[in-house]
Amino acid sequence: MSSVPAPQPTDRQLLLLLDGYSLLFRAFYALREPMMRTESGVATNALFGFASMLANVVAQTRPTHLAVALDAEGPTFRDAILESYKGTRAPTPDDLRQQLDAARGLLEAIGVPAVEASGFEADDVIATLATRARDAGIATRIVTGDRDLLQLVEDPLIVVLLTRKGVSNLEAFDEAKVLETYGVPPARYGDLASLRGDSSDNLPGVPGIGPKTAAALLDRFESIEGILAHLDALSARQREALEQARSQLLEARLLTQLRRDVAELPSLDALRLGPWDPRRAETLMVGTFELRRPFQALVRAFEGRPTAGDEPPPVESPVAHLTDVSAAAVVERLAPGATVAVAATFAGDPGRSRVVELALGVEGVVWAGSPEDAPTHLWEALGSCVLVGAGPKEIVRSLVMEHAVPLEPRALVDLEVLGWLVDSADVAHGLDQLARRWLGRHLDDRGPLEAEAAPLGARQWVEVVHPIREALERRLTEDDLWRLATDVEIPLTRVLTDMEIHGVAIDRDVLAAIGTELATERDRALAEVRHYAGGELNPNSPRQLAVVLFERLGLPAGRKTKTGYSTDARVLESLRDAHPIVAAILRFRELDKLLSTFYEGLRSEIGADGRIHATFNQAVARTGRISSERPNLQNIPVRTDEGKRFRDAFVATEGHVLVAADYSQIELRVLAHLSGDEELVRILSGDGDVHTLVAARVFGVPAERVTPQQRSVAKMVTYGLSYGMEAYGLAQRLGVPPAEAEGILADFFAAFPGLRHYRDASVDAARAQGFTTTLLGRRRYLPDLDSPNRTVRQGAERQAMNAGTQGLAADIFKIALVRLHAALSPTDGALVLQVHDEVVVEAVAERAHDVRALVEDVLEHAFALRVPLRVQSGVGRSWGRAKADA
Incomplete structure (x- = not known):
């Protein structure tokens, strides 16, 4: 299997693809009682429903790229495979045919590309465009009534929005939803359709093979070819039915397979939403078809989209063109409090990478080079400065931890955080994406002849830092967010940087003992499960569990999914008292998760210094909350005694203690x-x-x-x-x-x-x-x-x-962290952990009492409410002991 990493979405780009005729057909039949007509008698129900759905889904998804796929006139390659393909479909009513033709004019009027390809169906057009977008790291949403397109679903980039009741109800299908609903992963949906048949495409299927049987066979043999290769393993009835249907089954699979290589299609850039002409659209939609409501809905959905006559953004947005100088010349300009633009290129593990090239820009000049080439007095001078960039926390962390640079900047301004503060749904990360979002400038768009060129270095990136900062500051000021940025978010970036660099010590022996005990208990629970089951059983297999619980032991079946009876946690909890095996299964699952997720997760993140240096994310959660990763400290279990034990592995270094303080009922x-x-x-x-x-x-x-x-x-x-x-x-x-x-x-x-x-x-x-x-x-x-x-x-x-x-609870906690960080400085205490509403401080043992009182005082007075803020705190050699002392 290929080890190529899955592409990830880029800079808020989203391609929205609509299956045009599928949606028009659906709207026509959903809205024909009574039939909608203009005063002159022209049917408009399909156009009304289609335009309304288009406006709705555009408003919900806010795409950057948009296209409607249509079926081209004439036969397709599928007709050459099967002459009777789609031969059972009824003739298109005249009222609908007229609207299908009018739909092209409507799309042209609103500036949405109608895409088709001779010899192919709209499904193939969609499949090709979605695949291209996936390869470019652009997320895609497909709106259709055709389940064949479920084959394209691919986490996290491609999601199908399937029409349900009428034209306004859409159901999102990711990989898990496809599997839950149809019993097969998206890649096998074409095999499933071929086995069960599809009357709309005139595919007969295999007699006696229904959806559930087909899903079970594919789960066992993976594909139609795999099933046909193992007919001897099936019952006589199934073997005979499949053998007789062999040729038509393989033929059907060719028909259901979507083509992803349609050549004559527009590029993804050609599908980017550009200017539109509302006056022209109004003339057609309102003046001709009397579709006032859908037109108004489209105007709202396209809010912010440039209209015809608007000046396009400049191709070259202003940037700070910097003159290259030596590191010594940069140092001469680093007065205390100076604002320095910073950019870097990295190598290695993205979460723990080394800076390859560093660029510093100040007062019209720039120095770029390897951190090893920088003089020591450069780092000293930067200690009184404010560093501005995209992800400066990561840059400083790498310089300090990977390059042993003595760098302690006065403050850090993270442009990614400022962009997130403007709109928490904004996922623009990196200087290139921020430049696109805030300057309308594409820094790294190289043509085919430049594809093999070396990537842009830190020297080129640093020139856009200050222009982006200025654009963000203007927007934050307009939205009355600048004070929140300067008082809370910007100082918090410096706090989180110190927390990551400092890290928290882990007692490897305690952690290993926890792992051994969990493994022993898990094995004991597994033996108990198999004892009650009367044989081998994998408690993590829903299918095996369903057979044992509902067939062999005859327990009352819970809710049923498309693939059989559910054995999820809710169902098992409802059966806990019905048979002792259920409690044993739940116990096994709990212990297995503690081992695989938390024990292994913590163990793998311990650094060479014996400490875990988690990454704290400031600009992820839309609520404003801080999150963490590598490891995700927010997920450390606290509901069970075994889960709580993990806290015992987090310890203070010699001569120190941990002070744990937790807000009580803050929300x-x-x-x-x-x-x-x-x-x-x-x-x-x-x-x-x-x-x-x-x-x-x-x-x-x-x-x-x-x-x-x-x-x-x-x-x-x-x-x-x-x-x-x-x-x-x-x-x-x-x-x-x-x-x-x-x-x-x-x-x-x-x-x-x-x-x-x-x-x-x-x-x-x-x-x-x-x-x-x-x-x-x-x-x-x-x-x-x-x-x-x-x-x-x-x-x-x-x-x-x-x-x-x-949001206010998050704001209060962030204010508390910033103030606590400053207050701890004279005590030699250090923030080491932040989890939910709790903070953990490492303090010198002799000062534990004073630090505990200080932490409580800062947290309880971080913000004035009508009711007092309450804090529970404790002190101990480990996090677990500190919590027990609270």
Whole structure:
């Protein structure tokens, strides 16, 4: 198997491909009762539905490239293979035929390419364009009613949006969804269609082989060829049916196979959304076809798209043309507080790479070279400067850790973070992508003759740093985000850099002991599972489990998927008391995950210095939260005793201790502040158990009579409200009917009416302005609030409900980190970990008491709310002991 890495999406580029005739046909039949016509009698239902769907999906996906694939007139290569191909289809009604012709004019009027290829179907056009985009690292979304296109699904770049009811309901299919729905991965969908048959394409299939049987055969033998090569392994009935259908089956597979090599198609650049002429489009859509609503929807969907007559952006946006000088000449210009543009090229592992070339630009000059060639006094001079670039944290980390450079810059300005602050959905990373987004300049677009040229070096990249910074500063100022940038995000980059460089020590012996104990317990659980199963069984195999649980042991079957009965965690939990094997399976799975994900994950990230240097991501989560990777510290398990043990492996160095401090119910406290609910504010301002007091208020009983179950329900509801949870989600969590969950929520909102008002007001405000804001101004854009798709719209509403709460909680924690980093400097303490609402500090043992008090004070006074911020802290030689001391 090839080891070529899968391409990744680039700079917010997204290709949207619509299966034109498939969608027009669907719209025609979905909207013909009653038939829509103009005053002159021209049918318009298909055009209405198609234009409405186009506007909807453009508004939701915001593509950079767009095309509609159409079937060309005349026969295709498939007709040469099978003369009766699609011969069972009814003739196209005249009303529809007229609209199919008109669709081309409509697409031309709105400036959307209609793409076709003689001898091929629209499916082949889509397959070729999607493959080209994949190879270029551009994400693709395909909108169609034809399931044959599911063959193209490929994580993470190609997703098919399949039409369901009517013309407004789209269902997204990634690889997991295809497998769950049809029982085969996308690459085998053509084999599945050939086996089961497809009446719309006049493919007969194999008698007696239905969808489930076909999926099972493909799961076992991988392909039609594999099945035909192993007929002896099948039952007599299946063997006979497949043998008789051999020739037509292989023929059908040729017909279902999509072509990805259609030659005469426009380039991807030709599909980039360019200017359009709304006046011309209005003349056709409104004046001729009387499609006012779809036209208005398209105008909204194309908001921001240049119109005819607009001046195109300059090909060469202004850049800072720098003069090459020596490192010594750069040092002469490095006055304290100077702003220095920085860029670098790397080699090696992307997460732990070495700087190959470094470029520094200041006051019109630039030095570029290997870090080893730089004089020591350059690093000293940079210590009083502000470094600006794309990913300066990674550059400084590499220089310090991989090159042993004594570099401690005054501050770091990360252009990627500033771009994310403008729009948290923006995934532009790297100077080339940032230059495209903010300067309209393509730095690395080389033609065919330059394909073998060496990639651009740091010297070329550094010239765009300051122009990008200026563009971002202007936008941040316009959006009232500049203070959030300067007070929180920019200083936080420096904090996270120090955290990554410092790292946290790991006790290898403790970690190894944890791994040994987990492996022993896992093997014991596996033996127990096989004892109850009466033989060999892989507890991670859904198919094997289903056979044992529902056939051999006769347990009540849970929910059924396309591939059989589900054996997921929810189903197994519901069967826990039905048979002892279920508890053993759950135990095995838990231990197996702890070993493979957490033990191995932590062990593989320990550096030569015995420490883990995780990467903390500042510009990933749309809520504003910090995330981490290599390892993902946020996922360290804390619900089970075995999971909690991993904390024991995180230790302080000799003569030091760890101080762990955790915000208590921060999102609930933020919610009380934002909602102003008097009763919730009163409860959180006191010292009693919050969840007990909330339960007492909801269930109308004295606090001393609150049951553990009532407290658990109250806790689930209060935390769930922070995430926009509705009755259905609560019912799933509590395992109760939706009606009962509705009653619980009604009682909760009756007890705390301010919360319902706040939730409703948050959604209304977000819908009115298109985004949410935190008290500090952090924005989150939610275009799906106006989606006609009910599920999508409700998802956006939940995001609007929780964005203010989660966003302010994230802001508070970031403020606390910045202030704590500064306050720890005189104590010789260092931040080493950040996990969810918790921070871990490594402190000199003799100063542990003072550092603990300092940490609590900084966190509790990071931001003034209507209710006090509470912090729980502890001290210990390990993270686990510090948590136990809290």
